[in-house]
Amino acid sequence: MSTRQSRKTGDRLLQTMGILVLVLALVSLGALIQDVVSDGWGRLNWQFLTSPPSRFPEAAGIYPQLLGSLYVMLLTAALSLPMGIGAAVYLEEYGGGGRWARIIEVNIANLAGVPSVIYGLLGLGLFVRGFGLGPSVLAGGATLALLVLPVVILSTREALRTVPMSAREGSYALGATKWQTIWHQVLPGALPGIFTGLILAMSRAIGETAPLITIGALTYIPFAPTGLDSRFTVLPIQVYNWVSRPQAAFAENAAAGIIVLLVLLLTMNAVAVVLRDRFQRARA
Amino acid sequence: MTNLLRPLTTFTGKSDPAKPPSKVMISVTGMNFYYSDTQALSDITIDLQANVVTAFIGPSGCGKSTFLRTLNRMNDIIPGTRVEGKVLIDGRDIYGPETDVVDLRRRVGMVFQKSNPFPKSIFENVAYGLKVNGLTKNRGEMEGRVEESLKAAAIWDEVKDRLTESALMLSGGQQQRLCIARALAIQPEVLLMDEPASALDPIATQRIEELIYQLKTSYTIVIVTHNMQQAARVSDHTAFFWLGRLVESGPTEQIFTSPTEKLTEDYVTGRFG
Numbered sequence: 001m002s003t004r005q006s007r008k009t010g011d012r013l014l015q016t017m018g019i020l021v022l023v024l025a026l027v028s029l030g031a032l033i034q035d036v037v038s039d040g041w042g043r044l045n046w047q048f049l050t051s052p053p054s055r056f057p058e059a060a061g062i063y064p065q066l067l068g069s070l071y072v073m074l075l076t077a078a079l080s081l082p083m084g085i086g087a088a089v090y091l092e093e094y095g096g097g098g099r100w101a102r103i104i105e106v107n108i109a110n111l112a113g114v115p116s117v118i119y120g121l122l123g124l125g126l127f128v129r130g131f132g133l134g135p136s137v138l139a140g141g142a143t144l145a146l147l148v149l150p151v152v153i154l155s156t157r158e159a160l161r162t163v164p165m166s167a168r169e170g171s172y173a174l175g176a177t178k179w180q181t182i183w184h185q186v187l188p189g190a191l192p193g194i195f196t197g198l199i200l201a202m203s204r205a206i207g208e209t210a211p212l213i214t215i216g217a218l219t220y221i222p223f224a225p226t227g228l229d230s231r232f233t234v235l236p237i238q239v240y241n242w243v244s245r246p247q248a249a250f251a252e253n254a255a256a257g258i259i260v261l262l263v264l265l266l267t268m269n270a271v272a273v274v275l276r277d278r279f280q281r282a283r284a
Numbered sequence: 285m286t287n288l289l290r291p292l293t294t295f296t297g298k299s300d301p302a303k304p305p306s307k308v309m310i311s312v313t314g315m316n317f318y319y320s321d322t323q324a325l326s327d328i329t330i331d332l333q334a335n336v337v338t339a340f341i342g343p344s345g346c347g348k349s350t351f352l353r354t355l356n357r358m359n360d361i362i363p364g365t366r367v368e369g370k371v372l373i374d375g376r377d378i379y380g381p382e383t384d385v386v387d388l389r390r391r392v393g394m395v396f397q398k399s400n401p402f403p404k405s406i407f408e409n410v411a412y413g414l415k416v417n418g419l420t421k422n423r424g425e426m427e428g429r430v431e432e433s434l435k436a437a438a439i440w441d442e443v444k445d446r447l448t449e450s451a452l453m454l455s456g457g458q459q460q461r462l463c464i465a466r467a468l469a470i471q472p473e474v475l476l477m478d479e480p481a482s483a484l485d486p487i488a489t490q491r492i493e494e495l496i497y498q499l500k501t502s503y504t505i506v507i508v509t510h511n512m513q514q515a516a517r518v519s520d521h522t523a524f525f526w527l528g529r530l531v532e533s534g535p536t537e538q539i540f541t542s543p544t545e546k547l548t549e550d551y552v553t554g555r556f557g
Contacts, residue, residue, distance in 0.1 A: 166400035174413035175390030
């Protein structure tokens with residue numbers, strides 16, 4: 001009788017602790033957002049979105065940074081998605097099981113934890129100098145693509161594993177080749193999971209500053225990028241720049257920049273979630 | 285257009301079509317099968333006749349499903365499996381170096397225990413094998429083959445007005461007949477069925493059994509079942525497996541009424557299993 005009582009107490013205790021931790025996390029997140037919004041809301045207007053930065057805080061805007069971030073994000077997604085899916089398909093469907101595959105797998109997991117500034121140094125040496133791309137949008141996108149590649153690979157492998165064996169067997173039994181089975185059955189089945197991985201990857205990439213500063217993204221730039229070879233800067237760099245100014249008006253700008261960054265991030269995630277649900281429905 | 289229900293002579297070759305079919309379609313000699321270090325089949329030797337239904341019976345884990353899956357090399361996709369011995373299908377060594385496993389699986393169709401329609405439309409499910417093998421030249425021919433296959437699997441009347449609907453909307457029995465239609469579409473010579481009715485209710489099971497009865501005029505059918513009444517109802521020949529060995533095989537009536545082995549008799553009379 002008493003053990004049953006103590007088990008019940010333990011159950012309730014754990015539940016309470018879980019709720020407490022959740023509330024703590026939500027409250028601090030809410031406080032952060034509330035603080036940022038109350039600081040920056042007043043600065044948010046069309047002029048802020050369409051003007052270049054300025055030394056006068058009330059005239060300053062984020063147009064070049066906003067476009068820079070969009071350009072870099074698109075490039076990052078366009079480069080990391082095919083490479084990541086390709087690598088994951090190879091590791092999971094073709095190379096699997098061997099000693100080399102395991103060594104590669106461990107290394108990819110480790111790469112996901114390497115500090116981002118290291119990727120910046122790699123991008124500087126490889127893309128900016130080695131390939132002669134300069135501190136361009138393309139070099140920035142490629143660097144961030146490398147940064148998020150492990151995340152894309154790991155989540156794609158996870159997604160490939162969730163495709164049931166029976167779908168593969170059904171395809172093989174009808175005389176499909178391995179590639180046909182992967183293309184028609186496995187990849188479509190894994191798409192929702194792959195999109196989840198892409199959301200994680202993009203969320204990480206959009207907040208990065210260190211690797212982009214390392215490859216030479218400018219902190220002050222008055223024009224929007226015009227092509228792949230343009231110099232550029234991104235929103236987080238501008239926010240960092242404004243936060244470090246002593247004037248209170250710039251702090252407001254920084255808060256407004258953070259709001260824009262959050263909205264951009266949420267929009268991107270919403271698009272990915274909608275796409276994911278559409279693929280899931282198409283297969284239900 | 286080629287008729288899906290091909291005449292018997294395709295299989296019996298020069299032999300007199302009036303005589304009962306006696307051609308050996310599948311000939312297995314001295315087969316051993318291993319999952320990594322575990323031996324699952326020992327020294328299996330059996331001939332399976334064309335255009336008859338052969339049932340594999342035996343208790344769970346006796347190797348009957350494993351043996352079935354060696355006949356279209358489905359075990360190849362499981363890492364660490366190994367086959368010894370010879371398997372001839374229509375005179376060709378399917379484990380020989382010149383065998384294309386993709387082509388083999390087109391000739392030896394398979395229906396699984398748990399129906400596994402693709403999460404696509406009913407039409408796309410049946411058309412899949414035609415598409416991946418490039419078997420039809422145009423849309424019209426493909427639509428014809430899909431219709432024929434659905435008719436041959438006795439499901440056409442139920443789905444003809446909803447071909448674009450998802451196959452997952454069908455009932456369990458319909459899904460299994462769709463999977464049979466899908467296997468028939470690529471015109472295999474042999475149809476392997478791994479407990480095709482074990483997850484179905486009695487009425488759906490009866491429909492599958494009737495279907496097997498109709499299909500055997502055109503196909504060599506091998507069916508794994510743990511249901512001895514089912515084996516007795518649908519099969520012409522029966523093979524009894526026990527602990528990875530083939531204990532006895534022969535005409536179904538003989539296996540069920542006067543088996544030569546004591547073990548077979550004990551199993552079919554329900555003394556164990």
